[in-house]
Structure formats: C-alpha cells, structure tokens
Amino acid sequence: MKSKFSPPIGKISQINGKCISLIGNDIDTDRIIPARFLKCVNFDALGESVFEDDRETLKGRHPFDIEENQNASILIVNSNFGCGSSREHAPQALMRWGIKTIIGESFADIFYSNCIAIGIPCFTLPKKSIQDIQKYNNKKSLSLEIDLENSLAKSRDLSFNLEIKESSKKMFLSGEWDATLTLLENKNLIEKKFNDLPYLKFNSPFLITN
Amino acid sequence: MSQDTLFDKVWDLHKVSSLRGGSDQIFIGLHLIHEVTSPQAFGALKDKNLKVKFPDRTVATVDHIVPTDNQSRPFKDNLAEEMISTLEKNCLQHKIRFFNIGSGNQGIVHVVAPELGLTQPGMTIACGDSHTSTHGAFGSIAFGIGTSQVRDVLATQTIAMNKLKVRQIWCENQLSNGVYAKDLVLHIINKLGVKAGVGFAYEFAGPAIDTLSMEERMTICNMSIEGGARCGYINPDEKTFSYIKNKLCAPKNEDWDKALKWWKSLKSDENSIYDDVIKLDASTIDPTVTWGITPGQSIGINEQIPLLDDLSPNDKLVAKEAYEYMGFKPGQSIKNTPINVCFIGSCTNGRISDLRVAAKVLKDKKVSKNVKAFAVPGSEKVAIEAKKEGLDKIFKDSGFQWREPGCSMCLAMNSDKLIGNQVSASSSNRNFKGRQGSPSGRTLLMSPAMVAAAAINGKVSDVRAFINT
Ligand code: SF4
Numbered sequence: 001m002k003s004k005f006s007p008p009i010g011k012i013s014q015i016n017g018k019c020i021s022l023i024g025n026d027i028d029t030d031r032i033i034p035a036r037f038l039k040c041v042n043f044d045a046l047g048e049s050v051f052e053d054d055r056e057t058l059k060g061r062h063p064f065d066i067e068e069n070q071n072a073s074i075l076i077v078n079s080n081f082g083c084g085s086s087r088e089h090a091p092q093a094l095m096r097w098g099i100k101t102i103i104g105e106s107f108a109d110i111f112y113s114n115c116i117a118i119g120i121p122c123f124t125l126p127k128k129s130i131q132d133i134q135k136y137n138n139k140k141s142l143s144l145e146i147d148l149e150n151s152l153a154k155s156r157d158l159s160f161n162l163e164i165k166e167s168s169k170k171m172f173l174s175g176e177w178d179a180t181l182t183l184l185e186n187k188n189l190i191e192k193k194f195n196d197l198p199y200l201k202f203n204s205p206f207l208i209t210n
Numbered sequence: 211m212s213q214d215t216l217f218d219k220v221w222d223l224h225k226v227s228s229l230r231g232g233s234d235q236i237f238i239g240l241h242l243i244h245e246v247t248s249p250q251a252f253g254a255l256k257d258k259n260l261k262v263k264f265p266d267r268t269v270a271t272v273d274h275i276v277p278t279d280n281q282s283r284p285f286k287d288n289l290a291e292e293m294i295s296t297l298e299k300n301c302l303q304h305k306i307r308f309f310n311i312g313s314g315n316q317g318i319v320h321v322v323a324p325e326l327g328l329t330q331p332g333m334t335i336a337c338g339d340s341h342t343s344t345h346g347a348f349g350s351i352a353f354g355i356g357t358s359q360v361r362d363v364l365a366t367q368t369i370a371m372n373k374l375k376v377r378q379i380w381c382e383n384q385l386s387n388g389v390y391a392k393d394l395v396l397h398i399i400n401k402l403g404v405k406a407g408v409g410f411a412y413e414f415a416g417p418a419i420d421t422l423s424m425e426e427r428m429t430i431c432n433m434s435i436e437g438g439a440r441c442g443y444i445n446p447d448e449k450t451f452s453y454i455k456n457k458l459c460a461p462k463n464e465d466w467d468k469a470l471k472w473w474k475s476l477k478s479d480e481n482s483i484y485d486d487v488i489k490l491d492a493s494t495i496d497p498t499v500t501w502g503i504t505p506g507q508s509i510g511i512n513e514q515i516p517l518l519d520d521l522s523p524n525d526k527l528v529a530k531e532a533y534e535y536m537g538f539k540p541g542q543s544i545k546n547t548p549i550n551v552c553f554i555g556s557c558t559n560g561r562i563s564d565l566r567v568a569a570k571v572l573k574d575k576k577v578s579k580n581v582k583a584f585a586v587p588g589s590e591k592v593a594i595e596a597k598k599e600g601l602d603k604i605f606k607d608s609g610f611q612w613r614e615p616g617c618s619m620c621l622a623m624n625s626d627k628l629i630g631n632q633v634s635a636s637s638s639n640r641n642f643k644g645r646q647g648s649p650s651g652r653t654l655l656m657s658p659a660m661v662a663a664a665a666i667n668g669k670v671s672d673v674r675a676f677i678n679t
Contacts, residue, residue: 028504041253117359170231199333201468202468
C-alpha cells in the first residue's frame with residue numbers, strides 16, 4: 001500500500017529514492033495516461049491509472065506493477081519521453097504514483113515544462129549512460145541520492161553527474177518552479193504590457209462589451 | 211541564436227521580464243480554454259485565493275468530451291456532464307466568454323478561434339492543448355501549455371518560458387494533384403523525426419506554403435507538435451488578412467485599418483537569422499500514410515513498410531514495437547491494407563475545405579460494407595456551412611454517419627471509439643497506441659481525401675485514382 005500523496009512545496013534540492021526503469025523511445029502521454037482517465041475535474045485519482053493500457057497488456061509484468069518497484073521514485077527513461085498531448089495529467093499521474101524525479105535521454109517540450117511546473121526535476125544523460133543505468137538497475141536494484149545543486153547522483157557504489165538546464169535548476173533550488181507568485185511580483189510590468197500591446201488597442205472594445 | 215524572425219519579434223514584444231531563473235516572463239495575448247485542462251487550474255486559483263487577471267483575454271469552448279450523437283443535456287455520461295457544467299460555472303463566475311453547444315460558435319478550440327477572428331497575426335496564444343500550434347498559421351506565436359500554466363495565465367496573463375530556437379522549413383515547388391497539406395506535414399515529420407523540433411519553433415515558408423489556403427496552413431502548423439516543435443508558424447500575407455476580415459471578433463472599421471497596418475509590418479526580415487534551415491521539394495511528395503505508432507512512421511502510398519535495416523539505430527526500437535502492435539511485416543505494402551473504421555474530423559482536418567475535398571471523392575459512391583465511417587465537423591460553423599452546401603447529404607448518401615461537432619474519435623473521450631484491434635483510416639493527428647479508444651486499436655493517419663478513398667474501397671487506396679478519372 002502506498003503512502004498518502006503529498007505534493008512537493010517550496011525549494012527542491014535533494015531527492016533520494018529507488019530507481020524504476022521504463023524502456024522505450026517516444027513514450028507518449030496517451031500511454032502514460034489514456035484519454036478516458038482525463039474525465040475528471042481534479043488530479044487526485046490519477047496515480048492508480050498511470051500506464052493503465054500498457055499494464056493491462058503486460059498482465060503484471062509492467063515495471064509499474066513489479067513488486068520490487070513499488071516504492072521507487074526515480075524514473076529512468078529513454079528518448080523523447082512524454083511526447084504528444086500537453087495533458088499535465090501525465091506527470092501528475094506519475095507523481096501521484098510516487099515518481100519524484102525523472103532521468104532520461106530526452107524529453108518532449110511540453111511534458112518537460114509541465115514537470116517543472118509541478119515540481120518534478122527532469123535530468124538528462126547520454127543514451128549509453130541511460131542504458132547502463134537501466135541494465136544495472138535491472139540486475140541489482142539501484143537507489144540514488146541526488147544533489148540538485150551539484151547535479152550529482154550517488155549510490156552505494158556509483159557516483160555520476162547528471163545534466164539539467166541551468167534555468168530549471170535555479171527554479172527548483174529557489175522554489176520559483178511554483179511560478180504563480182513569482183510572476184505576480186511583476187504586476188506593474190504586466191499592466192504596462194497590457195496597455196502597450198498594439199493589438200489590444202484595436203481588439204479590446206469588442207471583447208469587453210461582449 | 212535566431213534574429214529578426216517573426217518569432218523573435220513577437221517574443222520580444224511580449225516579454226514582460228527576465229526571471230531570476232533565466233527564463234522569460236511572456237505575456238499571453240489570447241488564452242483559450244476547454245473543459246479538460248481547465249477545471250484543475252480554476253481549482254488552484256481558488257486554493258491560492260487568486261482572481262482571473264484579464265477575463266476578457268480568455269475565451270472558452272467545449273470540445274473534447276462532447277458526445278457527437280445525442281447532445282441533449284444532461285449528457286448520458288455523468289463525468290462528461292460534470293466537466294461541462296464545471297466549465298460553465300467557472301466561466302460564469304469569472305466572467306469569461308464561453309461559446310457553448312448550440313451557440314452556433316462551439317467546436318474544437320483550434321477550429322473555433324480562427325473562424326471567429328480571435329486568432330490574429332502577432333499575438334501570443336496559449337491553450338491547455340498541444341495543438342495550439344495551429345494558430346501559428348496566422349503569424350501568431352501559439353503553443354500548448356499544461357494545467358499549471360493555464361493557472362498562471364488565468365492569474366497573471368503570463369507564463370515563465372525559455373525562448374525557443376527557430377528552424378525554417380523551406381518548401382520548394384508545389385504539391386502535386388491529389389497531395390494535400392496533410393501529406394506535406396506527415397512527410398516533414400517523417401524526414402525530420404518526431405523529436406527534431408524539441409526546443410524549436412518551426413517557421414514554414416517557401417512557394418509550396420505560400421500557395422496553401424489558410425485552412426491548409428492550419429493543418430501544417432497544427433502538426434508541428436507531432437514533429438516535437440511546440441510552436442509552428444507562417445508569416446502572414448494577404449490570404450491571412452482576408453481570411454480574418456469580417457469574422458465575428460475581427461477588428462472593424464478604423465480598427466481594421468489600424469490592425470492591417472500593424473499586421474503588414476509583421477514578418478521575418480529577408481536577412482533574418484535562423485538557428486537552422488531545412489529545404490525540401492514539395493513536388494516529389496506522394497499521398498502519405500502512417501504505418502506505425504508515431505506520426506513520424508509514415509511512407510508514400512506506393513512504398514513499403516521499412517525494413518529494420520533501413521532505419522537509423524534510434525528508430526529501430528520504436529519500429530520493432532510498431533511492427534508488433536500494428537501487425538505489419540517489414541517490407542509489406544501499405545496499399546490495400548484492410549480498413550474497419552474511417553474517421554474524418556479533428557483540429558487537423560475537420561474544417562470545411564477538408565469536408566469538401568472528401569465529399570468530392572465520395573459523391574455518387576458507396577462506403578464499403580466492411581467499413582464504419584464517421585464525419586465529424588470541427589465546429590458548429592463548419593457543420594452549418596457543410597449543410598448549406600449539401601455536403602452532409604453526400605456523406606450520408608455514401609454511408610458515412612454525419613455527427614455533431616467535437617473532437618470525437620481523435621482521442622475517444624466520448625463514446626466514439628475503436629473496438630478491439632480494429633484498423634482505422636483517420637484524418638486526425640496521432641496514431642499512438644490506444645489513441646482512438648481501444649488499447650489494441652490501430653490508426654493509420656492520412657489526408658481526408660485518402661480517408662474517403664479508403665472508405666470506398668475498404669482498404670488503403672491511392673486517392674489519385676478517384677480524382678483523376
Ligand atoms: S481534435 Fe484531437 S488533437 Fe485536436 S484538440 Fe481535439 S483531441 Fe486534441
């Protein structure tokens with residue numbers, strides 16, 4: 001039984017946990033959470049449906065069903081992970097299942113920015129290193145301590161560097177990933193932009209009166 | 211670093227500040243919302259005790275969950291009813307314009323905003339939907355966002371984002387007869403790959419793009435995201451302006467003159483700098499069909515499904531998965547693959563011109579008895595126009611079901627779904643595993659004309675045999 005979900009808040013600088021490998025390129029968000037589960041007005045119940053169709057097909061052999069992976073929190077993926085739909089339901093489902101960070105060869109753009117926006121750091125590594133980690137993890141389960149500031153991952157017998165965009169790193173370390181309040185700090189600049197944009201002058205009357 | 215492209219100009223115009231983390235704060239000129247990705251954002255506003263900052267810069271419609279058979283309320287599906295009524299309540303409470311079912315203006319958000327004249331050159335447009343790239347056809351910078359960013363736009367009218375690089379995709383010559391915008395964009399995605407666009411905005415340009423109609427340009431920009439590019443755009447021209455003119459929300463009178471003057475100043479400079487430029491010859495493209503589980507896995511109608519050895523090491527892994535899932539053998543022809551279901555619709559190809567092209571193929575012909583075929587107009591406006599032109603009758607006479615507007619079988623959130631491992635010929639944009647509602651359902655993407663040809667023959671067919679006779 002999983003512990004109750006609590007979303008990340010504030011600064012994120014350290015993530016510790018067990019790895020879970022999911023092998024495959026171009027794993028899209030329809031596979032992470034099929035569309036029928038989007039019929040909801042909040043994200044609360046998504047964790048149990050993550051990869052539902054893939055898991056159904058593999059009948060207990062999917063990494064997210066294997067007993068040893070049950071409390072894993074570091075997801076190891078290959079290339080172009082999270083392509084397709086912009087549904088934030090995908091990283092939300094992963095997060096609610098227990099995933100706190102993802103290490104992969106590459107990520108789709110919108111998926112990546114959704115992960116930042118909800119507090120899941122995504123790291124990259126070259127293809128070969130990812131494959132090595134996936135292999136290692138399959139043989140002897142790998143637990144990592146990730147230090148975000150130094151982009152360093154350590155286990156009992158390994159230590160390696162991870163890559164992360166400088167701007168994303170700063171956002172996690174400062175807590176700025178939870179962006180609304182940071183954006184609101186520039187209230188005056190936003191108002192100014194609103195008043196200056198040429199097209200809002202020739203469009204606004206219509207929109208306001210209707 | 212790109213310079214003086216339309217993308218650079220629009221980005222700089224909308225930049226509010228540089229954030230401490232290094233990303234930019236970008237003002238969003240037009241925010242579109244729908245029932246699937248907005249309720250949680252409104253929920254978050256409530257939790258944080260925030261208001262909608264500029265309610266008149268957000269416009270709502272409902273598309274993903276709407277049933278396309280019986281739309282009377284309450285919907286049969288309780289969850290769908292809950293989602294639409296949540297959107298209704300949120301719009302009412304926050305004073306957001308909502309184009310609801312029956313308003314005459316409801317439909318797929320990316321079909322509706324352009325046809326209302328909301329989508330205009332030089333704007334930044336965001337929506338909690340990846341196909342927001344569609345609006346780039348008008349020379350706007352438009353991209354999909356997730357629900358947390360929907361929350362940010364509602365609360366601040368801005369988002370935090372890193373500036374994208376710009377790749378120009380220059381399309382020489384013209385598409386040949388029977389080859390459409392859909393074929394061109396599938397071809398581009400195949401050549402560049404499904405992740406080549408990550409970190410990029412795509413500028414589509416060149417003679418083959420110039421001659422496309424606005425609706426065809428929307429089809430191209432729509433599928434930028436399938437190539438990994440969050441944003442795709444085309445420099446605006448006379449076609450763009452005349453498409454917008456007189457639309458419901460288009461600027462009128464003196465405002466129109468002001469708008470036109472400004473819009474005409476908006477395009478990539480002749481000597482602008484791109485991060486990358488790709489050139490291709492549009493005249494060599496054949497009708498194109500996907501055979502796999504990513505939109506990049508496509509071939510010309512007369513080609514064979516690639517052998518593993520023909521593919522790059524990167525593509526091999528997903529090709530193996532695709533052969534198995536699709537039940538295709540490497541080297542097999544795509545032509546004559548039996549089809550069970552045909553779907554014409556979606557934000558890629560559910561516009562009036564798409565229905566016209568398909569109707570032309572279907573006229574006086576019958577859908578094969580082995581095929582279940584649906585036509586789902588992209589919006590109420592499209593449906594009304596189609597009826598006016600008698601297209602609905604052509605579809606129905608041929609054996610197609612004529613449905614109410616919505617996303618429908620593009621993502622199967624309503625009851626329009628594949629069953630078991632049915633094979634569908636679809637004018638939509640995604641052939642992912644399970645996309646059309648059955649975990650083992652199989653989708654072949656193609657142009658609406660090609661879907662019509664497949665419907666008649668009951669198998670994948672070259673539409674040129676229909677239009678050249
Ligand atoms: S038609 Fe399909 S791709 Fe377009 S918005 Fe609807 S579900 Fe998304």
